[in-house]
Every structure is written in structure tokens, then in C-alpha cells.
Amino acid sequence: MALLVPPKPVSKMPILVSNISPCYFRILTSTVYDILNVAEIHNASLNTNILTDAAFFQTRTLADNHEYNLAYNASSPVRAISGATLAAQIVGALNETITSSGQSKLNVQFGSYGTFFSFFGLAQLPAANSNFFGIPDYASFMTFELVTNNSAVPFPTPTDISVRFLFHNGTVSNSSSPVEYSLFGQQDPILPWATFVDEMNKFSIGNQNSWCTACGNTTGICATTSLSTSSRGTGMSNAVAGVIGAVVALGVILGAEVLLLLLGGLTFTKKSKQRATGEGTQAVIGKDAEHSSIESGL
Secondary structure: OEEEOOOOOOOOOOOOHHHOOHHHHHHOOHHHHHHHHHHHHHOOOOOOOOOOHHHHHHHHHHHHHHHHHHHOOOOOHHHHHHHHHHHHHHHHHHHHHHHOOOOOOOOEEEOOHHHHHHHHHHOOHHHOOHHHHOOOOOOOEEEEEEEOOOOOOOOOOHHHOEEEEEEEOOOOEOOEOOEEOOOOOOOOOEEEHHHHHHHHHOOOOOOHHHHHHHHOOOOHHHHHHHHHHHHHHHOOOHHHHHHHHHHHHHHHHHHHHHHHHHHHOEEEEEOOOOOOOOOOOOEEEEEOOOOOOOOOOO
8 A cells, every 4th residue: 555645736826935034934834835845846936045955944844843743742642633544544455455365456545744744653653763753755655565475375364464664755766765664663664464453453543433532523423423422321222212211201291190180189080871962971070079089980
């Protein structure tokens, strides 16, 4: 599986660097860096007297720091939500290759460097190389390969399969190729499939319920998730709870009517004879001080 950073479209607006005071370069962050970076690549008339190499490097450094901390913070896991969802998709894609016995050979996704940063932090890649603190260049990519030394036919078992991670910053050339790095603070860059899945599952988010829980959201599409979670907490489904509520309400109403009859001295009576006019038997409610129960009328 490979994830790539697509190149940004070239802006048609001229970059008026001369209108920006040099002192403001100390507070420039990712948005301005993106604009300057595209201009530096594509705009031949860029004023390099103001945007010197040193100033551009400082802008890049500030953007690196800002974007990495925005996308990942160990004390605030929800910041890395994009990397967590990507992790689940990576495991799903590789698992599809295994379960299909190699019928599914390639999965490619495109994303922003924010998603890269989120995954870098979650997978502890800066521990393998400090360059992972920096914004990936355009056309950078990371690759997850399934590897094995077993030539079993038709396909190796999961216990014989391992995973290798590779990353390349920028476009690959004849003088530059992808490099493998160790994930999750491990020493070996090649991890057994089971180990890789266990480590990814520690932070991956692969369904709506997990996403809603991680984000602390209980509205919109997460409203039903919140209700079902509450129902599971009581050990009772919404349907059962509704039936019980209806029965309890009916019991309260009937109880109130009985008390009214007992305390108010009201009785039900039935006429023993029908009227000569042919009217049917009917129930009447009357006040009877000598009776405090429902009479049968027989």
C-alpha cells in the first residue's frame, strides 16, 4: 500500500514578497509557507532579495513545528484522528491482500501532509529519524510491503508474512530511492504480520462508533451511537426499555383509578333488568356511601 502527497496546483496570483516585512518571517506558519514554497518552485520572478535562503528556511522550520504539533500531540490523541483512521485503512488493505491470497495486490491513497504527520507521530517514526518532524515535500510517499521468505503455494500463511515500511521524501529519482524505517520504536524494520496488526490496533480507528467516541461527539451521525452506547450501559436495548416504560405507565394509571374508586367511594353497578324499551345493559357509576368496593352486579 502506498500513500502519496499530491503536488499543489500552481497559483495564478503573483507572489508580492516585497510587500511583506522581513520581521514577519518569524511568525509565518504553514499557510504562508505553502504559498512561498509554490512560488519558489514555479515563479521565476520571485524577489529573492527579500526571500533569501535563510528566510525561506526559517519559514519552513516554523511551519514544520506548527504543523507537526497541530497534527500530533501525545497528550491529545484526538489531534491525530486522520492518522488513526489511515492506520485502520492500511491494516484493512493489507489484510485484503492476505485473505484474497494475493488477488488484491495494490492499494493507493492520496492525502495531505497533515495525515502524514498524524501517522508519523502515532507510529513513533521521529524516534527512527528526526526528519519525520518536517513537512513532507510534494510527491512524497510511504509504502507498506508484505514480505515473506516462504514460497508456499498458493499463498503463505499469515504467520509466514511480515510487513516492511518505506518512505521517500519528494519525487523518486535515479539518485534517490525509498528508505525503510522501523515502526513503533522497534529495532527491526521488518515486523511479523501479527505484531504489526497489534501495534496498529493500539491507535487505529476503523468504524463510526470508535470515531464518535474518540471525538467526544454525540450529535449528527453520532447521536445514534450515543443512544446505543447508553442502552448497552444499562444492559437493555431501546426496544425492551420502551416496552417496560409503557407497562409501568399503564400500571400507574390503573393504580390511580383504583385509589380513586376506593377513597372516593365510587362503585360500578349493573342494572339487573333491561328497560322495557329494549335498551341494552349498561354500566353506571354512582356514589354509594355503604360500599367501598366494585360490585359484581349479579
